[in-house]
Amino acid sequence: MLRKHIVRPALPVLLLLAVLSGCGKEGTPPPKGPQPGALPSYQVRGPDAVTGSPTLDAARSRGHLVVGAKEDQPYLGEKNPATGAYSGFDIEIARMLAADLGFAPGQVEFRTIASANRETALQNGQVDYYVGTYTINDNRKKLVGFAGPYFVAGQALLVRKNETKINGPQDLAGRKVCSAAGSTPYQRIQKDYPKAKLIGYDTYSACVDNLISGQVDAVTTDNAILQGYAAKVPDEMKVVGQPFSTEPYGIGVPKSDTALRLALDDALQRHEENGDWKKAYDATLGLSGVPAPQPPAIDRYQ
Numbered sequence: 001m002l003r004k005h006i007v008r009p010a011l012p013v014l015l016l017l018a019v020l021s022g023c024g025k026e027g028t029p030p031p032k033g034p035q036p037g038a039l040p041s042y043q044v045r046g047p048d049a050v051t052g053s054p055t056l057d058a059a060r061s062r063g064h065l066v067v068g069a070k071e072d073q074p075y076l077g078e079k080n081p082a083t084g085a086y087s088g089f090d091i092e093i094a095r096m097l098a099a100d101l102g103f104a105p106g107q108v109e110f111r112t113i114a115s116a117n118r119e120t121a122l123q124n125g126q127v128d129y130y131v132g133t134y135t136i137n138d139n140r141k142k143l144v145g146f147a148g149p150y151f152v153a154g155q156a157l158l159v160r161k162n163e164t165k166i167n168g169p170q171d172l173a174g175r176k177v178c179s180a181a182g183s184t185p186y187q188r189i190q191k192d193y194p195k196a197k198l199i200g201y202d203t204y205s206a207c208v209d210n211l212i213s214g215q216v217d218a219v220t221t222d223n224a225i226l227q228g229y230a231a232k233v234p235d236e237m238k239v240v241g242q243p244f245s246t247e248p249y250g251i252g253v254p255k256s257d258t259a260l261r262l263a264l265d266d267a268l269q270r271h272e273e274n275g276d277w278k279k280a281y282d283a284t285l286g287l288s289g290v291p292a293p294q295p296p297a298i299d300r301y302q
Contacts, residue, residue, distance in 0.1 A: 038279075038282070038283035039092065039279075039280065039283050039284075040092075040096075040275075040276045040279040040280055040283075042095060042096045042098075042099035042100075042271070042276060043099060044099045044102065044103070044104050045099065045100055045101070045102050046102055047060060047102040048102070049100065049101065049102045049263075050100075050101055050102070050259065050260070050263040051259070052259035053257055053259040053260040053263065054257060055125075055128050055129075055253070055254055055257045055260050056101060056128070056259075056260060056263075058125070058128075059103070059128050060102075063107065064103065064106075064107040064108065064109050065098050065101070065103050065107060065108050065109065065128050065129075066109050066111055066126070066127050066128050067094045067098070067108055067109070067110050067111065067127060067128060067129060067130070067131060068110075068111055068112075068113040068118065068121050068122070068126070068127035068129070068130035068131070068132060068252070069086055069090060069091060069094065069110045069111065069112060069113070069130070069131060069132045070090065070112065070113075070132040070133060071086065071112040072203045072204060072205035073088065073090075073132075073133065073204060073225050073228060074088075074225075074228030074229055074231065074232050074288075075088055075089060075227075075228040075231070075284050075285045075286075075287055075288050076088040076089050076090050076132075076133060076224060076225060076228055076284070076285060077089075077090040077091055077131075077132050077133070079110075079112065086110045087284070088284050088285070089151075089280060089281055089284040089285040090131045090132050090133065090249075091110065091131070091284075092280035092283075092284060093131050093150055093251070093268075093277075093280065094108065094110070094129075094131040094251075095108060096267070096271045096276050096277075096280065097129075097131075097251065097264050097267045097268065097271075100263070100266075100267030100270065100271075101263065101264075101267070111126065111127055113126070113127060113130065113132070114180070114182070114202045114203065115180045115181070115182045115183040115202075116180075116181050116182025116183075116202070117182075118130055118132070118134060118144075118252060119140065119143045119144050119252075122143075122144045122252050122253065122254050122255075123143065123144070123254065123255075125254070128253075128260075129147075129251050129252060129253045129260070129264065130251065130252035130253075131251050131252075133153070133221075133222055133224070133225060133247075133249055134146075134249060134250055134251070134252050135184045135222075135247045135248065135249065135250070136148065136149055136248045136249070136250040136299075137184065140252075141301075143255060144252050144253065144254065144255050145252070145253040145254065145255045145256075145257065145258070145260075145261045146250035146251065146252060146253070146261070146299075147250060147251040147253060147260075147261050147262075147264035147265045147268060147298075148248070148249065148250035148251050148264075148265070148268060148296075148298060148299070149248035149249050149250050149296045149298070149299065150249055150250070150251070150268055150277070150295065150296070151224070151248075151249040151293075151295070151296065152246060152247065152248050152249070152293075152296045153222035153223055153224040153225075153243070153247040153249065154222065154223050154242075154243025154244065154245050154246055154247055155184075155185045155188060155220060155221065155222060155223070155243060155244055155245040155247065156220070156221075156222070156223035156226050156239055156240075156241060156242075156243050156244070157169065157172075157218045157219070157220050157226070157239065157240050157241055158208070158211065158218065158219040158220070158221075158226040158229060158230060158237055158238070158239055158240075159211070159217065159218050159219075159237065159238060159240055160211060160212070160214075160236065160237060160238075161234075161235060161236055161237060161238050163217070163218075163238075163240070166217060166218055166240060167240050167241050168240070168241035168242070168244070169189070169192070169193050169196075169220075169241075169244055172189070172193050172195070172196035172218065173193075173195035173196060174195060174196075174197065175196060175197060175217040175218060176196075176197045176199060176215070176216040176217045176218075177189055177193075177196045177197065177198055177199065177216065177217065177218045177219075177220055178198075178199045178200070178201065178206075178207035178210060178211065178216040178218070178219050178220070179198070179199075179200060179204075179207060179219065179220050179221055180200065180201060180202065180203060180204055180207070180221065181200030181201065181202060182200075183221065184245075184247065185220050185221045185222065185245075186198070186200055186220075188245060189220055199216060204219065204221055204225060204229075207219040207221075208229050208237070211237065212233075212236055212237070222247050223239060223243050224285060224288075224290075226239045227239055227285075227288040227289070227290055228285070228288050230288075231287065231288040231289055248296060248299075251264050251268075262300065265298050265300050268298060269298055272295045277295055278292050
């Protein structure tokens with residue numbers, strides 16, 4: 001249950017959009033996003049490449065996959081408000097795995113799902129699988145299945161560029177800290193740093209908007225997400241301190257669909273070995289200025 005201090009923004013997230021469109025300061029160049037020509041293409045396998053998955057059987061009957069994603073995370077999962085197109089590293093992971101399941105790019109529909117609603121979306125069949133900075137942990141494994149991990153991040157802090165007194169979570173007492181309600185970073189601050197004044201929104205973009213306008217002192221989530229925001233507007237924000245958690249990102253699937261989970265593990269391994277994983281990273285999350293790490297070992301749990 002969410003605590004009473006979780007609030008919802010009363011106005012649309014306009015300030016952040018203005019900043020990210022290059023309007024934050026006079027003369028600031030428009031931020032660069034993933035360039036389509038730099039993205040790898042993925043060979044689509046036959047429609048019967050994977051059998052025994054009720055989730056895939058339903059997707060083939062409807063003619064397309066429905067993949068849950070984020071829409072407000074620079075270089076990871078972004079939705080273009082003008083075209084409706086999604087882009088980012090998580091989006092590329094979803095596309096390369098879809099190709100191995102037998103679905104062409106035009107047969108993949110992305111659907112934005114908030115952090116707090118991911119398990120419900122998978123349990124209710126709203127999405128076939130979910131790729132969106134989704135940390136694998138034991139509590140979530142009781143509700144859904146996970147393929148991967150495909151990336152490891154760590155919780156960090158985003159502050160305004162002129163901030164000098166916040167350099168790590170030990171400095172958060174009495175400070176307003178924002179994160180996405182229902183996320184593991186939100187829960188960690190709530191549990192481990194109770195003196196922080198925690199604020200929860202549905203999206204990280206709302207948190208960043210409030211950071212820029214001075215309504216909160218810090219935003220906390222995974223460093224990969226925060227690096228993307230900071231890279232978009234480096235004159236406004238910065239990531240401080242060292243990561244203070246380990247966040248293995250997985251692909252969420254319905255808990256009972258073991259065939260789908262193992263097929264996604266196999267697909268992920270193929271794309272790591274053939275170089276697609278690194279090409280996708282370099283064309284998306286790599287634009288934040290952080291070189292590609294080695295992919296983590298895949299956990300084929302029973």
